Amino acid sequence: DQQVKQNSPSLSVQEGRISILNCDYTNSMFDYFLWYKKYPAEGPTFLISISSIKDKNEDGRFTVFLNKSAKHLSLHIVPSQPGDSAVYFCAASPGGGGADGLTFGKGTHLIIQP
Amino acid sequence: SQTIHQWPATLVQPVGSPLSLECTVEGTSNPNLYWYRQAAGRGLQLLFYSVGIGQISSEVPQNLSASRPQDRQFILSSKKLLLSDSGFYLCAWSNLAGVYEQFFGPGTRLTVL
Numbered sequence: 001d002q003q004v005k006q007n008s009p010s011l012s013v014q015e016g017r018i019s020i021l022n023c024d025y026t027n028s029m030f031d032y033f034l035w036y037k038k039y040p041a042e043g044p045t046f047l048i049s050i051s052s053i054k055d056k057n058e059d060g061r062f063t064v065f066l067n068k069s070a071k072h073l074s075l076h077i078v079p080s081q082p083g084d085s086a087v088y089f090c091a092a093s094p095g096g097g098g099a100d101g102l103t104f105g106k107g108t109h110l111i112i113q114p
Numbered sequence: 115s116q117t118i119h120q121w122p123a124t125l126v127q128p129v130g131s132p133l134s135l136e137c138t139v140e141g142t143s144n145p146n147l148y149w150y151r152q153a154a155g156r157g158l159q160l161l162f163y164s165v166g167i168g169q170i171s172s173e174v175p176q177n178l179s180a181s182r183p184q185d186r187q188f189i190l191s192s193k194k195l196l197l198s199d200s201g202f203y204l205c206a207w208s209n210l211a212g213v214y215e216q217f218f219g220p221g222t223r224l225t226v227l
Contacts, residue, residue, distance in 0.1 A: 102214075
C-alpha cells in the first residue's frame with residue numbers, strides 16, 4: 001500500500017514556464033514533507049520542506065504548498081530552467097523527533113524543453 | 115561541513131556471493147543513519163535505520179542486514195545475494211536534534227547476475 005503517491009511518472013515543461021509537481025499521501029500521521037531532486041546515478045538532493053503547521057514554504061524559485069484536508073502537496077518551480085530536468089521525489093515523515101526514515105513516492109521525471 | 119561517502123560506486127556480483135557496502139559520515143556526531151534502496155522504476159524504500167552504535171531498526175524483511183560498528187559508519191551486508199537484491203543503494207544521515215531533512219550519499223549501483 002503506497003502511502004505517498006506521485007501519479008505523474010513524467011512531466012514536460014517549456015523553459016521559463018512554471019513546473020507543478022504533485023504528491024498525495026494517505027497516512028494522517030505524516031506531519032512533515034520534503035522534496036528531493038535526483039539526477040541519474042547520484043544520490044537525491046534535498047530541495048525544500050514544509051511542516052504540517054504551514055500551508056506554504058518558499059525558497060527562491062521553489063515553493064511548496066500543502067493542503068492538509070486534501071492530503072495533497074505540490075512543488076512549484078518558477079521559472080523552469082534546463083538544469084531543473086531531473087527526477088523529483090516527494091517524501092513524508094511522521095515526525096516525533098525525526099529519527100524515523102522517510103516514506104518516498106515513486107518520483108516524477110521533469111523534462112524542461114528549450 | 116558534513117559529507118557522506120559510500121563505496122564502492124558500482125558493483126557486479128554473482129548470485130549467492132556475499133555483500134558489504136560501506137557508508138561513512140564526516141563533520142557531524144551522533145547522526146541518525148539510513149539505508150535505502152531504489153529498485154528499477156520504483157521509489158526509494160527504507161531498509162534500515164540506526165540512532166546509535168549497535169542500534170539497528172529494520173523496516174522490511176529481507177535478505178540483507180546492517181551494522182553500525184562506529185558512530186559515523188554504517189554497513190549493509192548480505193551472506194548470499196539474490197537476483198532481486200539488484201538496485202541502487204543509498205545511505206543517508208540526519209541530525210539527532212529533531213531535524214527531519216536527510217542528506218544522501220552518492221549511492222552504490224549493485225547488479226546481481
